[in-house]
Amino acid sequence: xxxAWIEVDLDAIVGNYQEVIKRLRPGxxxxxxxxxxxxxxGAIEVARALEKVGCEAFAVTRxxxxxxxxxxxxxxxxxxxxxxxxEELPQAIKARLQLTLSGLSxxxxxxxxxxxxxxxxxxxxxxxxxxxxxxxxxGFQLSELEALTIALAKDPRVQIAGVYxxxxxxxxxxxxxxxxxxxxxxxxTARLEELGICPTWKHVCNSAAFLDYPEWHHxxxxxxxxxxxxxxxxxxxxxxxxxxxxxxxxxxxxLRTVPKGTNVGYQSIYRTKTITQLAVLPVGYxxxxxxxxxxxxxxxxxxxxxxxxxxxxxxxxxxxQEQVELKGRRVRVAGKIGMQLTVIDVGKLxxxxxxxxxxxxxxxxxxxxxxxxxxxxxxxxxxxxxxEGVFPVNPxxxxx
Ligand SMILES: *Cc1c(COP(=O)(O)O)cnc(C)c1O
Numbered sequence: 001x002x003x004a005w006i007e008v009d010l011d012a013i014v015g016n017y018q019e020v021i022k023r024l025r026p027g028x029x030x031x032x033x034x035x036x037x038x039x040x041x042g043a044i045e046v047a048r049a050l051e052k053v054g055c056e057a058f059a060v061t062r063x064x065x066x067x068x069x070x071x072x073x074x075x076x077x078x079x080x081x082x083x084x085x086x087e088e089l090p091q092a093i094k095a096r097l098q099l100t101l102s103g104l105s106x107x108x109x110x111x112x113x114x115x116x117x118x119x120x121x122x123x124x125x126x127x128x129x130x131x132x133x134x135x136x137x138x139g140f141q142l143s144e145l146e147a148l149t150i151a152l153a154k155d156p157r158v159q160i161a162g163v164y165x166x167x168x169x170x171x172x173x174x175x176x177x178x179x180x181x182x183x184x185x186x187x188x189t190a191r192l193e194e195l196g197i198c199p200t201w202k203h204v205c206n207s208a209a210f211l212d213y214p215e216w217h218h219x220x221x222x223x224x225x226x227x228x229x230x231x232x233x234x235x236x237x238x239x240x241x242x243x244x245x246x247x248x249x250x251x252x253x254x255l256r257t258v259p260k261g262t263n264v265g266y267q268s269i270y271r272t273k274t275i276t277q278l279a280v281l282p283v284g285y286x287x288x289x290x291x292x293x294x295x296x297x298x299x300x301x302x303x304x305x306x307x308x309x310x311x312x313x314x315x316x317x318x319x320x321q322e323q324v325e326l327k328g329r330r331v332r333v334a335g336k337i338g339m340q341l342t343v344i345d346v347g348k349l350x351x352x353x354x355x356x357x358x359x360x361x362x363x364x365x366x367x368x369x370x371x372x373x374x375x376x377x378x379x380x381x382x383x384x385x386x387x388e389g390v391f392p393v394n395p396x397x398x399x400x
Contacts, residue, residue, distance in 0.1 A: 003282035003340065004250040004289075004359060006366060008041050010049040010376045012245035016227050017050055019240040020210070028217035031057040031079065031203065033224030035065060040363035041228055041246065042372050042384055044072045049376065050227075051076055059222055063088040066097040079128060079162075083138055089113040093125055098161055102130040102138035107151050107158070114157045128162035129192075129199065133184035134177065135168045142188060149195040162201040162219070163189055170208035171233035172298075178209065182216060208232035211239050228363060248361035248370075250324075251354055254280035255346075264343050265335025269318065272345065278334065279351055281324070281342045281359075288365035290322055290337040325358035326351070 020030050032055050038046035047058055047069055057077040060066050066078045079098045086109040092099060093113065101107050114125060129148075132139030140148060152158060165185045169177040185204060192199075201219035210221040211232070229244040231237045257277050264270040264278065272278070283289050297303040309319045322333045327349055334345040344357070372384040 003370075004248060004287050004361070005371045005373060006361070007247045007249065007373050007375065008045065009243070009245040009247075010045065010374055010381065011378075012229060012243035013041070013046055013227055014049055014053050016229055016240075016242050016245075017053065017055060019242065020221070020223055020226055023210075023214070023240070024221065025214055025217040027219065029057060029220050030055060031059050031077070031220045031222045032227055033059045033081075033206075033222050034069070035059065035061040035081065035224065036364055037065075037368060039224060039228045040366045040368075042374070043069060044074075045372070045374050045382070045384065046227075047074045048072070057220060063092045063097060067091060067095055070095040070097070081130075086113065090117055093117065093119075098126045098128060100130045100138075101127045102140070104144060104147055104151060107148065110158060111151075111155045114155065119157050123157060124159040125157055126159050126161040128164055128201075129160060129197075131163060131165045131185060131188045133165045133181040133188070135166050135181075137166075139165065140188070142191060145188065145191050145195060149192075149197060152197065160197055160199045162203060163192065163199040164203045164222075167204070167206060167209050170206055170212065171236070173235055175212070178213075182213075206232070208236065211236055246363055248359045248366065250281045250283040250357050250359050252279045252351055252357065253282050253353065255351060255353055264345075265338065267336060269316070270335035270343075270345075272334075277346045277348075277351065279344050279346045279355075281344065281357055282340060283359055283361075284338045284340040284342055286339045287361065287367045287370055289342065289359055289361050290333075291365045292362060322360060324360070326355065331357075 061082040130139040203220035205221040207225040
């Protein structure tokens with residue numbers, strides 16, 4: 001029995017990619033961000049589909065994510081956005097991953113590994129310099145650039161392919177912070193040029209900045225959210241014609257008619273109001289159902305919403321309870337979502353065992369064990385099933 005499965009429409013992803021391409025400034029290219037298993041959709045399948053339609057560059061956060069793409073035949077540029085550990089460098093270099101340098105110590109480690117590997121001087125390792133402009137995570141600051149230049153001059157094997165930064169608030173309505181970040185980026189890159197470092201490429205835009213600032217497209221835009229069919233925030237909808245490639249489904253595995261007043265689930269937060277039918281779905285928070293990133297209020301309206309939601313819950317009213325879709329109707333989850341079982345109150349919908357239900361499962365938190373079924377040109381292309389409990393190191397593809 002499959003508790004849940006996910007259908008991924010690769011045509012939709014390719015369509016979203018083409019929407020992005022149409023709006024690129026001349027000279028700019030799209031780097032497809034396929035980190036976190038392509039936001040849960042499946043990095044290998046997504047990258048393969050995009051490479052087939054001409055996408056030349058991909059980005060991931062970690063070395064292991066990049067290695068998986070290489071092992072599965074992705075030949076284009078693969079940039080590792082996150083910091084790397086020294087022990088990961090030899091494999092990353094052999095697989096021709098482009099690494100991000102975000103501090104002086106990472107350069108020292110890279111120099112050491114290049115020597116350990118006895119790389120010839122003409123064998124170059126391409127890196128991108130990450131500049132800190134306001135995200136507060138990683139990257140070089142103005143005061144470090146001179147030392148960086150001196151260190152770089154010592155090792156001709158390290159080649160600066162790119163220089164980039166990342167916006168912290170590009171999806172927000174208030175543009176001032178992004179403008180400030182871009183100004184810092186300009187100052188930092190000007191200083192680098194003064195010091196004699198002229199990287200081949202510059203790139204700054206994520207999905208939100210790509211839509212709002214065409215003048216900042218430079219050589220690459222790094223796009224994730226738009227490719228998977230989402231807008232980066234409420235103000236962006238309709239700016240492109242996106243399609244959603246993702247449908248998560250489960251099925252009814254137990255069905256029962258119960259009297260009025262039946263308590264359902266942990267803490268009995270749901271109680272039936274009439275005689276009704278309860279259906280059980282073999283899916284729960286272990287699969288990622290009902291999970292969401294921590295929500296931080298952005299101003300008073302958000303804060304009041306949270307207070308109101310928690311206040312009415314004291315009286316047994318649960319706002320924002322998850323809903324599933326069954327026979328084209330929205331049905332609320334009855335009670336708390338369990339670890340692997342969820343109950344829905346289907347009333348008089350006339351359900352049967354095995355009926356399919358659409359689950360609003362968030363992409364990035366959907367458990368990678370859940371089978372993904374890929375469609376391309378209307379056909380079922382392949383299925384990704386976890387093999388012997390291991391994913392994503394050794395994903396199994398079986399043609400259907
Ligand atoms: C995730 C990420 C992106 C892509 O951002 P989206 O808003 O999903 O398009 C771009 N750049 C970096 C450094 C990232 O970490």
